[in-house]
Amino acid sequence: MGRAPCCDKTSVKRGPWSPEEDELLRSYVHNHGTGGNWIALPHKAGLNRCGKSCRLRWLNYLRPDIKHGGYTEQEDRIICSLYNSIGSRWSIIASKLPGRTDNDVKNYWNTKLKKKAISMHHQQQQEYYHQQQQHSSGGRGRRGAAVVTPRAAAPRSQQCASSMQPSPASASDACSFGAMYPSPSTTLQAAAPVLARYDGTAPAPVPPPRGQQQASALAEFSPAPATAISGTWAGGLPLDDMFLPELLGDSEFPPGGDFFGTGFAPLLLQDRAAASLQELSACYFPNAQAEMWAAADHHLHVKAPQAGLCHSLT
DNA sequence: AATCAGCTCAACCGCGAAAGG
DNA sequence: ACCTTTCGCGGTTGAGCTGAT
Numbered sequence: 001m002g003r004a005p006c007c008d009k010t011s012v013k014r015g016p017w018s019p020e021e022d023e024l025l026r027s028y029v030h031n032h033g034t035g036g037n038w039i040a041l042p043h044k045a046g047l048n049r050c051g052k053s054c055r056l057r058w059l060n061y062l063r064p065d066i067k068h069g070g071y072t073e074q075e076d077r078i079i080c081s082l083y084n085s086i087g088s089r090w091s092i093i094a095s096k097l098p099g100r101t102d103n104d105v106k107n108y109w110n111t112k113l114k115k116k117a118i119s120m121h122h123q124q125q126q127e128y129y130h131q132q133q134q135h136s137s138g139g140r141g142r143r144g145a146a147v148v149t150p151r152a153a154a155p156r157s158q159q160c161a162s163s164m165q166p167s168p169a170s171a172s173d174a175c176s177f178g179a180m181y182p183s184p185s186t187t188l189q190a191a192a193p194v195l196a197r198y199d200g201t202a203p204a205p206v207p208p209p210r211g212q213q214q215a216s217a218l219a220e221f222s223p224a225p226a227t228a229i230s231g232t233w234a235g236g237l238p239l240d241d242m243f244l245p246e247l248l249g250d251s252e253f254p255p256g257g258d259f260f261g262t263g264f265a266p267l268l269l270q271d272r273a274a275a276s277l278q279e280l281s282a283c284y285f286p287n288a289q290a291e292m293w294a295a296a297d298h299h300l301h302v303k304a305p306q307a308g309l310c311h312s313l314t
Numbered sequence: 315a316a317t318c319a320g321c322t323c324a325a326c327c328g329c330g331a332a333a334g335g
Numbered sequence: 336a337c338c339t340t341t342c343g344c345g346g347t348t349g350a351g352c353t354g355a356t
Contacts, residue, residue, distance in 0.1 A: 016324070016350085039341065055342080056325065068323095091344060102344075107323050110346095 007039070007050040014050075017057055021047060025054055026062050034058070060103045067099035071108060079105060079113060 013021075028045035035041060039051035047054060060066075071079075075097055082093045090102035090109075097105065 014326080037341075050326090051341085052327090052343095053325075059343095060324075088345065103324075106345075111322060 007052075009050070011048075012042075012050045012053075013048045014053070017061075021049065022057070022062060025058060029058060029062075056103075060101045063101075065099050066101060066104075068104065075100070076113060076116075079109060080117065083109065 017025075024045055024047055028041070028047075032044070034055075035044070037051075038055040041047075042049045042051055042054050045054070049057075078096060079093055082089075082096060086092060088106070088109075090106040094100045094102040094105045
């Protein structure tokens, strides 16, 4: 059986839109609006198209004030940070970027930004690994502390693969960003009391309906994007305080300095790499997450991530 | 010049949520 | 309360483009 199609696909035109079709749709919406019914719109507009196709064309291409390409570094950072925090909720992310559509942001992430993130994460891991090697060769490290190398971690993740649906690639996509870019929900824990500690044994909070979920997740991202872009974001924090220095260069983040500002320093710089690995590991080993975050909190004052860090694993 | 591989992005697909009867 | 219709979203596809060989 299956779901009935939204329209008769054999009788409607598909594929790329012609300039004439664009003009028909544009002028119809301009004169009449969408009428709240996309299914009926193509017939009224004289278009031999599926309603969904019309909606998509309008929202992603014909709508006024749409921007294509030319993403700024600022936008990159917003996308990265939001992706880290709420995952692939492209419509929400796009809503924070004036003129951008969810499809556009999604494409941009999948084709460009993701690669950038992954390469940066690998670089970060390597640096951490080298640091650990130097540390252990120059003296004994922390008693009982095992140095986790990517090489060593891989087989374990494969062991877990049977109980974890997503591929390592998809997991690393999300987790690499979790590790790289502290989300506002991580860096702004003091300003986000809604964060519940993940203790692994407590019953998971009942997720609110999707709309409310989005709203609560977004509560951390007010005020509006225009304000954010002008230089400040939630709680009046300077935008740059909400992102790790990878995209900015070290000069803006003095080494060892408390660049998150007083009261917003869950990730101390000297332990950042460790926290990153911990976060990454937690993605691969969800059952060990409670212990890790408990330890992390004790050592690093790190809160467990809210939904979104390892969204690809859920 | 021809072929191939990789990339981009518009468009499609199918699902869940919301709305309305 | 249930069913149907429509909307909105995220994942995926594939045509067209570009650069390398």
